[in-house]
Amino acid sequence: MPADSHDRHAVAFSDFLRSFTRVLTARPWVSIVLLSVVCIASSVYTSRNLKFKNDRGDLIDPNADFQKRWLEYLKSFGDASDIVVVVEGRSAEDITPVLDDLGKRLIADDQHFQSAFFRVEHDALRRKGLQFLAPDQLEMCLAQLNQMRPVIQGDYDEVNLERVIAQLLHRLNLLRLSTAVVGSERPPESGPSNEQIMQLISQHVTSLATSMTAALKNPEDARNPWPQLIKVDGDLAQDATKPTYFLNERGTQGFLRVAPVIDKADFNGATTAVQRIRDIVADVRADHPQVRIGLTGIPVLENDEMIRSQKDMTLSTIVSFVGVIVLMLAGFHGVRHPLIAAVMLTVGMILSFAFATAAVGHLNILSASFAPILMGLGCDYAIMYLSRYLELRHEGQNLDDALGNSSASVGASILTVAIVTALAFYCATFTKFLGVVELGIISTGGIILCAIASFFALPPLVKVVDRNVPLAKLPTPIQGNLLRWTIRRHPWWVACAGLGLMGYFGSLAFDWNHGRPKFAIKYDYNLLNLQAKGVDSVDWQDRIFRESKNSLLYAVSLADSPERARELKKQFEELPSVRKVEELASRLPATPPQETNLLIQAIHAEVAQLAPVKFEPRVVNPKALGELIERLFQSLSRNEESWAKQAAAALDEFLDRFEGLPVERQMKFLNEFQARMNFALHTQLQAMADASNPEPITLEDFPKELVSRFVSPAGLWQLQIYPKSQVWDIEPLQEFVEDVRSVDPNVTGTPLQNFEASGQIRQSYQDAASYALVAIWITLIIDLLGRQQAVRVLIPPAIVIGVLWGIAHWLQMDASWPLLGILYLVMTVTITWMIDSATVGHSLLALLPSLGGAAIMFGLMRLMHVDLNPANLIVLPLLLGLGMDGGVHMVHDFRLQTKRRYRISPSIINSLVLTSTTTMVGFGSMLLAAHRGLYSFGLVVTLGVASSVFIALVPLPAILTILDQRRRAGGAVRRA
Numbered sequence: 018m019p020a021d022s023h024d025r026h027a028v029a030f031s032d033f034l035r036s037f038t039r040v041l042t043a044r045p046w047v048s049i050v051l052l053s054v055v056c057i058a059s060s061v062y063t064s065r066n067l068k069f070k071n072d073r074g075d076l077i078d079p080n081a082d083f084q085k086r087w088l089e090y091l092k093s094f095g096d097a098s099d100i101v102v103v104v105e106g107r108s109a110e111d112i113t114p115v116l117d118d119l120g121k122r123l124i125a126d127d128q129h130f131q132s133a134f135f136r137v138e139h140d141a142l143r144r145k146g147l148q149f150l151a152p153d154q155l156e157m158c159l160a161q162l163n164q165m166r167p168v169i170q171g172d173y174d175e176v177n178l179e180r181v182i183a184q185l186l187h188r189l190n191l192l193r194l195s196t197a198v199v200g201s202e203r204p205p206e207s208g209p210s211n212e213q214i215m216q217l218i219s220q221h222v223t224s225l226a227t228s229m230t231a232a233l234k235n236p237e238d239a240r241n242p243w244p245q246l247i248k249v250d251g252d253l254a255q256d257a258t259k260p261t262y263f264l265n266e267r268g269t270q271g272f273l274r275v276a277p278v279i280d281k282a283d284f285n286g287a288t289t290a291v292q293r294i295r296d297i298v299a300d301v302r303a304d305h306p307q308v309r310i311g312l313t314g315i316p317v318l319e320n321d322e323m324i325r326s327q328k329d330m331t332l333s334t335i336v337s338f339v340g341v342i343v344l345m346l347a348g349f350h351g352v353r354h355p356l357i358a359a360v361m362l363t364v365g366m367i368l369s370f371a372f373a374t375a376a377v378g379h380l381n382i383l384s385a386s387f388a389p390i391l392m393g394l395g396c397d398y399a400i401m402y403l404s405r406y407l408e409l410r411h412e413g414q415n416l417d418d419a420l421g422n423s424s425a426s427v428g429a430s431i432l433t434v435a436i437v438t439a440l441a442f443y444c445a446t447f448t449k450f451l452g453v454v455e456l457g458i459i460s461t462g463g464i465i466l467c468a469i470a471s472f473f474a475l476p477p478l479v480k481v482v483d484r485n486v487p488l489a490k491l492p493t494p495i496q497g498n499l500l501r502w503t504i505r506r507h508p509w510w511v512a513c514a515g516l517g518l519m520g521y522f523g524s525l526a527f528d529w530n531h532g533r534p535k536f537a538i539k540y541d542y543n544l545l546n547l548q549a550k551g552v553d554s555v556d557w558q559d560r561i562f563r564e565s566k567n568s569l570l571y572a573v574s575l576a577d578s579p580e581r582a583r584e585l586k587k588q589f590e591e592l593p594s595v596r597k598v599e600e601l602a603s604r605l606p607a608t609p610p611q612e613t614n615l616l617i618q619a620i621h622a623e624v625a626q627l628a629p630v631k632f633e634p635r636v637v638n639p640k641a642l643g644e645l646i647e648r649l650f651q652s653l654s655r656n657e658e659s660w661a662k663q664a665a666a667a668l669d670e671f672l673d674r675f676e677g678l679p680v681e682r683q684m685k686f687l688n689e690f691q692a693r694m695n696f697a698l699h700t701q702l703q704a705m706a707d708a709s710n711p712e713p714i715t716l717e718d719f720p721k722e723l724v725s726r727f728v729s730p731a732g733l734w735q736l737q738i739y740p741k742s743q744v745w746d747i748e749p750l751q752e753f754v755e756d757v758r759s760v761d762p763n764v765t766g767t768p769l770q771n772f773e774a775s776g777q778i779r780q781s782y783q784d785a786a787s788y789a790l791v792a793i794w795i796t797l798i799i800d801l802l803g804r805q806q807a808v809r810v811l812i813p814p815a816i817v818i819g820v821l822w823g824i825a826h827w828l829q830m831d832a833s834w835p836l837l838g839i840l841y842l843v844m845t846v847t848i849t850w851m852i853d854s855a856t857v858g859h860s861l862l863a864l865l866p867s868l869g870g871a872a873i874m875f876g877l878m879r880l881m882h883v884d885l886n887p888a889n890l891i892v893l894p895l896l897l898g899l900g901m902d903g904g905v906h907m908v909h910d911f912r913l914q915t916k917r918r919y920r921i922s923p924s925i926i927n928s929l930v931l932t933s934t935t936t937m938v939g940f941g942s943m944l945l946a947a948h949r950g951l952y953s954f955g956l957v958v959t960l961g962v963a964s965s966v967f968i969a970l971v972p973l974p975a976i977l978t979i980l981d982q983r984r985r986a987g988g989a990v991r992r993a
Contacts, residue, residue, distance in 0.1 A: 031425035038424040038476045045477035052473055056364055059371035068379040078451040083773040086765040090573055093729035099274040100294060101314035103557050112271035113262050115305045122297050123275050129290045134722040135273035137261040141718035146708030147617050148606045155616040162623040171628030173695050179642055186649045189218050219664040220244045226667035232690055233674045241697050270564055277316050287316040311557035321554045329946030340938035348931040350492035357478045358399035365395045365470035369463030376462055377455050384456040387463055395467030397902055397932040398431050402475050408924040410491050416483060420476045430909040433800045435468030437793050438898030444788030448781035497926035505920055508978040515972025519869045522876030538875055541884040542747040542775045547950030562743055572738040572757045572766035579605055582734040589738050592756040596741040601727035602734055610713040621709035630699035632692045639683035744768045778887050786893035791838050797860040806852055814844035863908045865973055867900030870965030877960050888950030889957040896961040903929050903969025911977045919981035921974045933966035
């Protein structure tokens with residue numbers, strides 16, 4: 018019979034564990050010394066070789082396509098994460114001095130900061146300003162300069178008011194006559210058209226008349242009477258005269274970006290730089306109390322999260338340690354055995370760290386969490402072993418027999434649970450998320466080593482500690498007599514009530530959509546929702562978006578030329594989810610230097626010898642000037658174009674005011690205005706001379722802090738694409754990612770990293786849970802069916818799956834591993850049922866605490882409005898391991914009681930109560946955390962463990978009791 022074969026193997030393995038324990042306890046001090054030597058050597062090896070990686074990028078598989086793009090970007094531009102300093106005030110006048118003060122201090126501290134960026138100086142660009150004009154603009158400018166050549170040479174008589182107005186009138190009449198005779202305008206390639214020249218004349222008249230009228234109203238109003246010789250964009254004109262600070266549109270927020278200097282060997286990352294900038298900000302805030310200053314940016318957000326989580330973990334560790342000690346003291350009614358368990362756990366942790374050093378070589382942000390996981394799981398093995406030992410001692414066995422029989426009776430359960438739990442974590446190595454893979458490798462080895470440590474450490478330690486302790490002074494573990502009595506008397510009621518509760522809470526985790534169940538627990542992608550409430554960096558990040566519509570997150574596209582960068586910018590700006598695009602190419606001249614260089618040289622030659630301004634008062638005839646202006650007004654009034662009407666209206670307003678003045682006042686005004694005209698024209702000509710440097714504009718003319726952010730040493734041009742909405746939530750993030758990828762499939766950046774990594778970690782944990790379920794099933798089959806029969810059950814389906822995968826690969830089809838896994842489970846269950854149907858039932862019952870506990874946990878999460886997130890999703894594979902603990906022990910206990918009526922062993926109750934409560938206290942202490950990620954992790958694991966132990970202690974033993982009754986009834990019938 019298969020069961021007999023399995024029993025023989027189980028007895029042989031139990032005998033081996035018993036003999037092994039007797040060898041260790043024969044000379045306990047020798048065993049303890051040898052174990053201590055191994056621990057010391059492991060500690061030294063770990064301290065010398067274990068490294069830490071604190072970059073979140075280290076969690077991602079470097080072979081993933083999106084990560085390759087990100088790493089290539091970082092290789093070209095360095096770490097893109099800036100600290101952002103926000104200065105908030107009533108106006109730009111309040112903010113800019115503070116930015117200057119902050120920038121000066123940060124630039125001086127090159128030990129902690131680099132590339133402080135808060136303003137752009139335009140000195141070099143100002144000298145080459147004409148290169149931003151198009152060739153036709155330069156041609157018109159050159160034509161005007163040719164007419165003003167006498168003035169440039171110092172003859173300001175050419176621009177006296179009467180002559181200027183007479184020339185404007187003469188040119189206007191000639192153009193009108195030329196148009197009437199020719200009947201068409203000159204071709205554009207021969208220079209400006211007649212209409213363009215007439216428009217320029219009208220604009221000149223408007224500027225002149227408006228300036229004279231303003232001077233009549235207020236002599237202090239010094240408006241320029243000349244039209245601009247250079248027609249440029251308003252932003253460029255403003256940039257050319259003064260530094261540009263980075264302010265929001267309302268001028269109420271100013272921004273400074275600075276990169277922290279990070280030591281890659283430092284596990285704390287940017288902590289030192291962030292703390293230093295907090296000190297600097299505090300000093301500046303004291304000097305400028307009229308403004309508010311805040312810090313945000315990815316390094317600050319991560320630093321605040323790390324500091325908050327460290328504080329929370331410290332508090333949780335203290336509370337957890339005290340709570341676990343109290344529970345252990347209560348469970349074992351003494352001090353000696355909890356201390357023994359603590360020593361065994363220490364040994365397991367030391368060996369686990371050494372394994373992590375040898376297998377992986379480093380810890381990352383995620384895999385560092387293996388320590389608290391092992392503390393919760395490793396302690397369970399000690400509790401199970403010590404509970405069984407004390408039970409056997411109270412049954413009358415001596416010290417040596419109790420230790421040997423404890424190893425023989427619960428050793429298989431401990432190893433099975435350890436292997437199952439280890440497999441649950443090892444399945445994480447099949448996922449694509451590197452952080453989860455490394456956590457799976459380290460946790461797998463750590464769990465196995467903790468289980469092995471329980472056999473190496475506990476027997477010799479107990480032998481030494483309990484050698485001279487009389488039986489009467491040994492503690493009595495929890496018996497659970499009321500629970501045992503209730504289950505024995507009313508198994509059907511207990512089973513139905515327990516399964517009913519499981520079904521009710523499980524149904525709460527689903528919604529029905531058109532007759533189909535839909536999982537109702539939401540997955541929250543928003544990483545800010547993991548932060549503690551009230552964190553300054555998060556509040557400032559939200560404030561920036563509200564006040565400035567500026568996101569700290571942006572996508573990155575790379576172009577191989579400035580022309581391609583400008584083309585991409587235009588396409589990105591047309592996307593509905595994009596607010597703005599920042600890049601450097603648009604700050605370069607749009608026209609190639611070879612098309613403008615000769616024109617600029619000609620302009621430079623005209624204005625290079627600009628003579629000083631001159632003005633000599635002269636006798637003016639106001640009446641003659643008035644008549645001349647009237648004729649100009651009448652000439653313009655005959656045109657229907659808007660620019661001509663505007664000029665005529667400006668002249669009409671001036672004439673109305675001018676004619677009402679006394680003659681003496683008119684003459685004085687005209688002389689004063691003539692002086693103003695001369696100085697204004699000279700100022701324009703001087704500005705043109707200052708901007709006429711013909712040397713082509715290069716990147717060296719821009720601030721290095723600006724160039725380093727947007728142009729790589731290899732010549733790649735970066736575009737930073739900012740979203741319209743906050744892209745921390747998945748809906749706007751997904752829209753933004755899809756939009757930018759429609760323009761550039763190779764786009765990268767923090768939003769895309771968050772999108773891909775969050776989805777990958779979610780899928781990784783789900784895949785790990787699925788693979789773990791298959792691995793656990795295989796382990797249970799081997800454990801419960803026996804090695805020989807298990808080979809017959811497991812190998813043929815594996816061959817079938819391999820053939821199907823090979824066919825799919827040959828046909829170049831994507832093989833669905835989840836589908837193949839389900840098919841494998843179906844085949845193994847079918848074959849096992851045909852060989853030994855009881856094994857199938859026992860395996861499913863061993864899984865019941867994990868699966869049933871998960872159902873209750875998700876229902877409770879729905880009631881408590883708790884979402885899944887990247888912090889608590891690890892509960893999926895973790896709960897499989899934790900839940901299996903109770904299931905395996907219960908089933909093993911049931912199978913060992915074939916010769917008597919089944920009742921739960923008191924040691925099983927004691928161990929499950931202690932292991933579950935210590936685990937709940939350990940993880941539940943995180944409920945004190947302000948960090949919402951740690952809080953949700955602690956809450957979900959606590960709910961899962963409580964739900965699993967409920968299933969293991971209530972409906973599962975009731976079901977086993979019912980099966981025992983049927984087993985005995987069947988045996989009685991066969992004997993009859």
